[in-house]
Structure formats: structure tokens, C-alpha cells
Amino acid sequence: MADWDFINSQPPKIREALKYYVETGDLYVASKISGLTIEEFNELRIRARIPNVD
Amino acid sequence: MSTKRRIGIADTCFLIDWARYRDKDILFKIFDLVFISETVLREIKSDLTISWVASKLAENKLALYTETDDEIEEARRLVLLSREIPHMISIDLPEALCLVVGRRKGFIVLTENKGAIMATEVFEEYKDVIVWRALEVLLTAHLERKIDIDCKNPLKHFRGYQEDTLHIFSNKDLDEVRKRIEKEICR
Numbered sequence: 001m002a003d004w005d006f007i008n009s010q011p012p013k014i015r016e017a018l019k020y021y022v023e024t025g026d027l028y029v030a031s032k033i034s035g036l037t038i039e040e041f042n043e044l045r046i047r048a049r050i051p052n053v054d
Numbered sequence: 055m056s057t058k059r060r061i062g063i064a065d066t067c068f069l070i071d072w073a074r075y076r077d078k079d080i081l082f083k084i085f086d087l088v089f090i091s092e093t094v095l096r097e098i099k100s101d102l103t104i105s106w107v108a109s110k111l112a113e114n115k116l117a118l119y120t121e122t123d124d125e126i127e128e129a130r131r132l133v134l135l136s137r138e139i140p141h142m143i144s145i146d147l148p149e150a151l152c153l154v155v156g157r158r159k160g161f162i163v164l165t166e167n168k169g170a171i172m173a174t175e176v177f178e179e180y181k182d183v184i185v186w187r188a189l190e191v192l193l194t195a196h197l198e199r200k201i202d203i204d205c206k207n208p209l210k211h212f213r214g215y216q217e218d219t220l221h222i223f224s225n226k227d228l229d230e231v232r233k234r235i236e237k238e239i240c241r
Binding site for chain 2: 025026027028029031037038039040042043045046049050051052053054
């Protein structure tokens with residue numbers, strides 16, 4: 001479901017943060033890796049079509 | 055009849071998803087007041103969320119919570135503890151702070167963090183802390199009849215939340231809430 005073309009087209013910090021989120025679901029640490037706020041990172045997560053799965 | 059006010063404290067992961075939800079003001083039909091920390095406020099950037107948060111702060115439906123040094127210290131200890139237990143989903147400082155404040159003040163903790171939920175099962179000191187995710191908030195809105203309920207489609211609002219936030223509830227959770235709504239509301 002995730003848009004890997006979108007993920008792989010991102011700058012390295014963002015790309016790796018998105019991959020980290022896919023693996024762990026940890027929004028807080030992923031946002032720190034990306035250098036974005038949690039909300040900014042969450043917007044990217046949605047644009048990358050990465051679901052937050054319970 | 056109880057007149058106790060229902061007060062929550064929300065962490066960032068809950069609030070930023072909730073702010074995208076079309077019926078987000080339902081939160082204030084369930085809670086008399088929801089605290090957000092200064093840390094949470096620093097994490098929100100979008101016009102939509104800032105506008106909603108600012109208006110609710112002005113209406114005294116949201117309120118700013120400033121943690122004490124002592125609360126931050128307890129939260130740091132909780133973070134370290136969560137890292138020391140094998141197979142425990144670790145928690146980070148923001149949700150640890152919510153748990154600490156929830157425990158000390160009796161507030162309901164609003165978070166989507168799985169580690170925070172697990173902490174109330176693992177650590178005796180936090181076993182009485184009530185943690186709600188969006189799922190429990192929506193379920194409470196149904197059970198307390200604070201939302202229009204379509205008994206032909208009892209998961210309508212849960213599906214709407216998923217569409218707005220790309221936050222996907224587990225089938226098991228959805229099945230359980232459907233059964234509760236059908237049993238307690240749609241008899």
C-alpha cells in the first residue's frame with residue numbers, strides 16, 4: 001500500500017525516517033530522524049500512503 | 055449522580071491524527087477539558103491543526119499543561135524502565151509525561167502509542183492509569199450517545215476516522231466495538 005516511489009524520491013533523512021516508520025511505527029523517533037515536527041512527519045506519512053495500523 | 059469532570063491529557067500522536075478527523079469536536083462532548091503540553095504545542099505546524107487548537111484553547115476546551123521538573127524526572131525514569139524490559143514496546147518522553155500526569159492527576163491519557171498502553175499493563179505503579187486511543191474515544195461517543203448512530207452501519211464513524219487519518223483500526227478492535235454498539239445501543 002505504501003508509495004515506495006514517493007518514499008525513495010525523498011532526500012536521505014526523510015527517506016530513512018519513512019523507512020524507519022514503516023518498520024517500527026514509532027512516529028516520535030521517525031520525526032526526530034527526519035528533522036521535522038511530528039505533525040509535519042505525519043503529513044508525509046499520509047502522502048507516502050503509509051497506514052498507521054493498530 | 056456523579057458530577058466529576060472528565061479530564062484528559064493528549065499526546066502529540068493522538069492530537070495530530072484527531073485534528074484531521076471531520077468530527078473532531080466530538081472530543082469535547084466526552085471530555086470537559088483536555089490538556090496538551092507545551093511540547094505538543096511545539097509539534098503542530100499545519101494551519102488546520104493550529105487553527106483548531108487555538109480556537110479550542112480560547113474556548114477553554116483545551117488547556118495548556120506545563121509539566122513540573124519532578125514530573126519530567128519521573129517520565130525519564132519511565133522511559134529508561136521501558137527500555138530495560140525485554141519485549142516491552144519502548145515509550146518516549148512525550149507519552150511518558152502523559153502517563154505520569156495521568157497517574158498523578160487522575161486524567162485520562164489520550165495516546166496512540168502502543169508502549170504507553172503496554173506500560174499500564176507492565177508497571178504496577180501505572181496500572182490504574184486509563185489510556186484511551188481514538189478507538190475508545192469514538193466508542194465512548196457511541197455508548198454515551200454523543201454521536202448520531204446508524205444501526206445499519208454501526209462502524210460509520212470509525213470508517214470515517216480511518217479515511218481522514220489513514221489510521222487503520224485492527225479488524226479485531228472493530229469487531230469488538232461493533233458488537234458492543236449492537237448490544238448496548240442497537241438492541
